[in-house]
Amino acid sequence: MLVHALFSYEYLMRVSIRIVAGSLKGRRLSLDHNPDLRPTPQMVREAFFSILGNAVPGRPFVDIFAGTGVVGLEALSRGAAQTLFVERDFRLAQDIEKHLRTFGLGKQSRLYRTDAYRWIAAWQAPAEPVNVFLSPPFADLEERPEEMVKALTTLQERVAAESVVVLQGERASPLEDDPVMVGWEQRHYGRNVLFIWQKE
Numbered sequence: 001m002l003v004h005a006l007f008s009y010e011y012l013m014r015v016s017i018r019i020v021a022g023s024l025k026g027r028r029l030s031l032d033h034n035p036d037l038r039p040t041p042q043m044v045r046e047a048f049f050s051i052l053g054n055a056v057p058g059r060p061f062v063d064i065f066a067g068t069g070v071v072g073l074e075a076l077s078r079g080a081a082q083t084l085f086v087e088r089d090f091r092l093a094q095d096i097e098k099h100l101r102t103f104g105l106g107k108q109s110r111l112y113r114t115d116a117y118r119w120i121a122a123w124q125a126p127a128e129p130v131n132v133f134l135s136p137p138f139a140d141l142e143e144r145p146e147e148m149v150k151a152l153t154t155l156q157e158r159v160a161a162e163s164v165v166v167l168q169g170e171r172a173s174p175l176e177d178d179p180v181m182v183g184w185e186q187r188h189y190g191r192n193v194l195f196i197w198q199k200e
Contacts, residue, residue, distance in 0.1 A: 017070050020046055022077030029068055029099050040071055040135055040168060044189050048166060049078060051187070051196060052131060055164060056080055062132040064116050069096035071133050076105050080131070085111045086119050120151045129162040141173040149180045159199055167195040 017029045017039060040048075048071070049056065057079030063072030064086045072083040083105075087093045093113045100106050112119055116136070132155055140148060148167075155165050167184075169175055171191050185196040 017068060018042070019070065019074055019077050021049070022074070022079065024073065024077035024103060027077075027103065029070055029073070029095075039068060041189070041192065044168065044192050044194065045071060045074060047187065047189060048133070048194060049074065051166075051194070052164060055129075055131060060084070060126055060128070060130045062086070062130060064120065064132065064134045065136045066096060067092055067135065069099060071135065072096075072109070073099060073103070073105070075131070075133075076108055081108070083109045085109060086116050087111070087113065088115050117147050117151055120154055123158065125155075125158040125160065125163075127160055129160050129164075132159065132163065132165045133168070134166070135168040138170045138173070141169055141175055145174045145178065148175065149178060152180060156197065156199065161199050163199045165197045165199075169193045169195060
């Protein structure tokens with residue numbers, strides 16, 4: 001979920017986002033939506049989970065810069081063992097908490113209301129493989145690339161073998177040509193880019 005760092009709530013509109021597959025297929029997230037908030041498009045979500053395939057069921061999932069939490073909820077719907085949601089914005093975090101209660105997923109999830117970069121720096125990854133999805137504000141890719149690179153390299157160092165880390169970015173962002181992304185596969189979906197890395 002993109003571009004959500006600190007925005008005004010004067011221009012909210014009610015939107016509904018559908019979960020695509022799994023035990024919650026067809027269920028909808030209803031939330032107040034700021035026009036500056038760019039949810040991960042359904043096409044990108046479908047492509048992302050198609051890429052992960054059988055690596056989702058039974059494996060922990062981490063949704064960083066979670067926004068509405070739809071990606072992490074989709075992971076739970078598709079059988080993830082647990083989802084950790086990391087979201088700084090208090091209203092978005094409240095919506096995630098509400099949907100977790102509504103769908104009865106409280107025991108399978110943890111919500112961290114904190115800065116994503118600080119959370120990554122302190123996170124102790126599990127000994128088992130984990131799927132990590134990061135969807136930072138596009139502005140971060142332009143204005144804070146050094147912090148993003150540090151966060152990605154920290155995740156690469158800490159996750160167990162066979163773990164998958166995926167960053168949702170935007171075409172022509174500085175990260176596309178950054179040396180740190182050597183070895184990451186890139187998939188393009190309109191303006192969106194998925195950077196995909198698996199630990200051997």
